[in-house]
Every structure is written in C-alpha cells, then in structure tokens.
Amino acid sequence: MKQTDPHRCHENCLVLFERLSEYIDRELDAPTCKDIEAHIKACKPCQVCLETLKQTVALCRNLERRQVPDTFSLKLKSAIFDLVDKKAD
Amino acid sequence: MPNPSEKTKNDDKDTELIRSINDGRQDLFYELVNRYEKSLYNFGLRMCDNPSDAEDMVQDTFLNVFKYLEGFRYETKFRNWLYRVATSACLKKKRRSKYAPDRELSLDEFLPANESDVSVELPRWASQPLDQVLDGELAGVIRQALLDLPEKYRLVVVLRDVEGFTTQETAEILDLTPTNIKVRLHRARLFLREALKSYYEAD
Ligand SMILES: [Zn+2]
Numbered sequence: 001m002k003q004t005d006p007h008r009c010h011e012n013c014l015v016l017f018e019r020l021s022e023y024i025d026r027e028l029d030a031p032t033c034k035d036i037e038a039h040i041k042a043c044k045p046c047q048v049c050l051e052t053l054k055q056t057v058a059l060c061r062n063l064e065r066r067q068v069p070d071t072f073s074l075k076l077k078s079a080i081f082d083l084v085d086k087k088a089d
Numbered sequence: 090m091p092n093p094s095e096k097t098k099n100d101d102k103d104t105e106l107i108r109s110i111n112d113g114r115q116d117l118f119y120e121l122v123n124r125y126e127k128s129l130y131n132f133g134l135r136m137c138d139n140p141s142d143a144e145d146m147v148q149d150t151f152l153n154v155f156k157y158l159e160g161f162r163y164e165t166k167f168r169n170w171l172y173r174v175a176t177s178a179c180l181k182k183k184r185r186s187k188y189a190p191d192r193e194l195s196l197d198e199f200l201p202a203n204e205s206d207v208s209v210e211l212p213r214w215a216s217q218p219l220d221q222v223l224d225g226e227l228a229g230v231i232r233q234a235l236l237d238l239p240e241k242y243r244l245v246v247v248l249r250d251v252e253g254f255t256t257q258e259t260a261e262i263l264d265l266t267p268t269n270i271k272v273r274l275h276r277a278r279l280f281l282r283e284a285l286k287s288y289y290e291a292d
Pocket residue numbers: 009012013016039043044045046
C-alpha cells in the first residue's frame with residue numbers, strides 16, 4: 001500500500017479494524033496475518049490501535065482474584081452440608 | 090469402578106472426583122467446592138454489580154450442581170459445565186437487580202469520528218509493562234467498564250478474556266456460534282479500550 005493513496009489506506013484500516021481481535025487471538029489464516037502485519041508496519045494509527053487493544057486484553061487476563069470471604073465460605077458449606085445430610089437419609 | 094476401556098474425552102482430575110461422588114461419596118462434594126469456589130466467586134464479582142449478588146450466584150450454582158451432578162456427562166469438561174450452570178444463575182439474578190442497559194454495540198461507534206481523533210502515539214497505559222500499569226487504579230477502571238458493558242457482551246469477554254475459555258468453549262457454554270462469540274468479543278474489547286482511553290485522556 002502506498003502512502004500516496006489515503007483512500008485505499010483508510011479502507012485497509014477498516015478491514016483491519018474489524019479483524020484485530022481475531023488477529024490477537026491467532027484465529028486467522030497465515031496469508032491474512034501476513035497482510036495485517038504488512039499493513040501495521042506501514043500504518044501508525046493501526047499500530048496504536050493494535051497495541052491498545054492488546055493491552056486491554058492483557059489487563060483482563062491479569063485482573064487480580066479476590067479471596068472468598070470466610071463468612072460466605074462457611075455459609076456455603078453449611079448449605080451443602082444440609083443437602084448431603086438430606087440425601088443420606 | 091469405571092470401565093477402563095471406556096473412552097472419555099476429558100479424563101481430567103475432576104472426572105475421577107465426580108465419579109466417586111456419584112458412586113456414593115457425597116462427602117467429597119466439598120472437595121469440588123474447594124476447587125472452584127474462588128474462581129466462581131470472582132466470576133460472580135465480574136458479572137454482578139455487588140458482592141452479595143456474587144455470593145448468591147455461587148451458592149445457587151453449587152446447589153444446582155449438587156442436584157444435577159448425577160446427570161453429568163463425562164465427555165464434557167466439568168469446568169465448562171459448571172460455568173454453564175453459573176451463567177444461568179447469573180442471568181436469573183440479573184432480572185432481579187439493575188444492570189447496564191441491554192443494547193447492541195456496533196463497530197461504527199468505536200471508529201474515530203474524524204481524522205484528528207486518530208491517535209499516532211501510544212498512550213502511557215498501553216506502552217508500559219503490565220505489572221507497572223496494573224495498579225489499583227487501572228484495575229478499578231477496567232472492572233467498572235466490565236460492569237458498564239451490556240450483559241451479553243460482558244458474559245463473552247469475561248468468559249474469554251478473564252476466565253480464559255476458548256472461543257469454542259465459550260460458544261458451548263452460552264449456546265452461541267463461534268462466529269457470534271468472536272463478533273461480541275471484539276465489540277466488548279473495543280468498549281473496554283474506549284473506557285480506558287477516555288479515563289486517561291480526561292486528565
Ligand atoms: Zn491502517
């Protein structure tokens with residue numbers, strides 16, 4: 001893609017925009033990935049678009065997990081105890 | 090004893106435990122609870138807007154699992170089945186509390202409105218290593234953005250990106266096609282990214 005053809009560039013950006021998640025998830029075939037990589041190398045806005053989306057996904061994947069509150073854990077187990085007890089009768 | 094020649098697709102560590110429970114060792118159900126309560130509780134926190142709803146969801150889920158465990162089909166992964174039960178518990182809960190309004194997200198709303206909105210510089214939150222940016226503040230922004238997502242998108246992004254299920258597994262859990270999952274996931278991610286962008290651009 002030539003820099004001198006802004007319309008075409010924009011069209012490619014749109015195509016890419018639609019497929020970025022599949023690209024991040026490696027769900028695209030090799031030729032499509034190659035096209036995307038070539039475009040991204042040449043297009044700064046799409047680079048930013050990809051990196052910010054990647055980081056968004058990474059943040060979701062790494063959200064901290066909270067401990068189950070003890071009071072709830074006990075309550076849960078006692079509810080289950082009742083059921084096990086009932087079934088055993 | 091299970092027949093050794095019997096073919097099971099997912100003979101994981103849960104399968105053995107469930108066989109024992111279904112063979113009469115119901116006391117072992119606690120072990121199943123121990124394995125999954127934390128992960129379900131956190132799933133609940135991402136899906137519901139308050140901890141007490143998350144607790145209700147976890148309890149409803151385990152009670153249903155206890156009730157239906159005898160009907161568990163061993164060719165399914167237990168974790169996937171568990172999240173299927175949890176998802177319906179979430180959806181039931183939702184009708185009784187207030188949530189982000191149901192609406193469709195379109196790709197267009199995430200496109201830059203005009204040329205000047207196109208960013209050519211990587212913002213700070215996206216250019217630093219995760220352990221440096223994932224502080225309380227950023228995690229808080231993303232947690233809130235998840236809750237602001239319409240539920241059908243939230244479910245998909247939570248199952249895929251937070252819980253780590255594959256596209257295929259998520260499709261099975263939600264009874265949707267893989268294509269549908271991909272479409273919703275992409276829009277959900279764009280929504281979250283938009284929330285991060287506007288949070289940091291506002292300063
Ligand atoms: Zn581009």
